[in-house]
Amino acid sequence: xxxxxxxxxxxxxDYKEKGKRITLFSLEKGKIHAxxxxxxxxxxKLKFAKELFCFGDFFIEIPSMIVTNVDIENNMxxxxxxxxxYYIACAILEIVNTVLHENEQNxxxxxxxxxxxxxxxxxxxxxxxxxxxxxxxxxxxxxYSLALSNCCICGEKFSGKRYLNLDFGEVVCLACKxxxxxxxxxxxxxxxxxxxxxxxxxxxxxxxxxGSEDEALNILNINFDRRFGKKLKLx
Ligand SMILES: [Zn+2]
Numbered sequence: 001x002x003x004x005x006x007x008x009x010x011x012x013x014d015y016k017e018k019g020k021r022i023t024l025f026s027l028e029k030g031k032i033h034a035x036x037x038x039x040x041x042x043x044x045k046l047k048f049a050k051e052l053f054c055f056g057d058f059f060i061e062i063p064s065m066i067v068t069n070v071d072i073e074n075n076m077x078x079x080x081x082x083x084x085x086y087y088i089a090c091a092i093l094e095i096v097n098t099v100l101h102e103n104e105q106n107x108x109x110x111x112x113x114x115x116x117x118x119x120x121x122x123x124x125x126x127x128x129x130x131x132x133x134x135x136x137x138x139x140x141x142x143x144y145s146l147a148l149s150n151c152c153i154c155g156e157k158f159s160g161k162r163y164l165n166l167d168f169g170e171v172v173c174l175a176c177k178x179x180x181x182x183x184x185x186x187x188x189x190x191x192x193x194x195x196x197x198x199x200x201x202x203x204x205x206x207x208x209x210x211g212s213e214d215e216a217l218n219i220l221n222i223n224f225d226r227r228f229g230k231k232l233k234l235x
Contacts, residue, residue: 001062005029007047008055008114008230010093020050022067023097024058027110034058034065036119046070046111052093053079053117071201088127089120092134098230099142109141115200125203128213133195135220144227146167148193151176160186164219182222188215 010031011023017039025031046067048054053076059069079089096113100106116134120127139146140166146164150157151173163172163181171184184192191212198206225231 002059002068003028004057004059005032006056007032007058008117009049009052012050012052012095022050022182025096025100025113027109028056028105030103030104030106031097032060032065033102034060034067036067048072048075051075053089055114071078072228076117076121079117080185085127088131089117091131092116092120093234094230095135095138095224098224098228099138106141109138112137112141117201119200123201123204125188126206126213129195129203129206129208129218130200132192132213132216132220133198133200135217136192136196137218139169139223139227144193144223146223147171148189148196158189162189164223166222169223169227182219184219185212185215187212188219191216192219 005024005026005028007024007026009022012024015021015035016141018040020035020036022036023031023033036046036050038044039047044052047066049058049070049072054072055074055076056070056072058067060067079085092113096109112134117129119125119130136146146154152170153172153176156173156175158173161174162184163174163177164184165178166180166182167170173216174182187209194206194208221232
């Protein structure tokens, strides 16, 4: 018996002498693990399926979870040609690997992940913009939406500085800020709002204040650590 899933490779480790254990993010079953046997030789039929970012239809034997065939739709080869793109794309895999639970379907996150990786691979954009937008979506999909226009406690429209409450992952104004808050500067706040509102295919039109994307990423990374217990190392 077997299953077919549409999936992307988000992790790979050695398995025995010639095999690989791969982690897949699948449309149908969320995060699953599978085994590729004898794929390390250059002649192996499924050798491309062990590479990160490989996307396609995976045919998997049940219950052994051995991959018997893969119809590759896209191996995202462009991501491996540019070291900056590669690091940002790896950060996306690290994010998704951290937030996903096994065998838990998450269609919006699956589509968003493919979208973000596709933009990094094929479009001429500031890749950090893509990463920020992606992180904002991840927080929203996982139930930790960040308020970017109005204080999430009193509803006052933000102007200037605002604050991230580290206990709850909420963005609040000066009047509502409590002890365990960190400041989000006006320019980082603007960067977050604009990136959230701009579609992926329009990101190339954005020009944010220099350095604001690094500030914004830093804030999101702190929030990610607080919400999911992992500091992203690839930023
Ligand atoms: Zn407030």
